[in-house]
Amino acid sequence: MSTNMEYAKTAPERSEVGALTGPVVVEFGTDWCGFCRAAQPHIAQAFQDHGGAKHMKIEDGSGRPLGRSFRVKLWPTLVFMRDGKEVARLVRPGNAADISRALALIDEPLS
DSSP states (O other), X not given: OOOOSSOBSSOOOHHHHHTOOSEEEEEEEOTTOHXXXXXXXXHXXXXXXXXXXXXXXXXXXXXXXXXXXXXXXXXXXXXXXXXXXXXXXEESOOOHHHXXXXXXXXXXXXX
């Protein structure tokens, strides 16, 4: 599956994100963030090598309730979820391998 290119300006409600089934990656950041821009090739590579996860790219900032509900402090933050539950989290990922490992975790059945 390919990654989304732009951060969505409007975010779903937390309850909507929690109700999603299957593997989901919620990425918090902004289009103008240097760390976010630097991470994009790594994120794209990891998603290219791994299919099946839904990728939600959400613009974050002060007063944005979805990011606050996930306790996001730095960008980009990637939250890896399966069936509405957080399984892994990466903050400012610096390589595709770490992202690929986290993607593999959400494809494994939860015990």
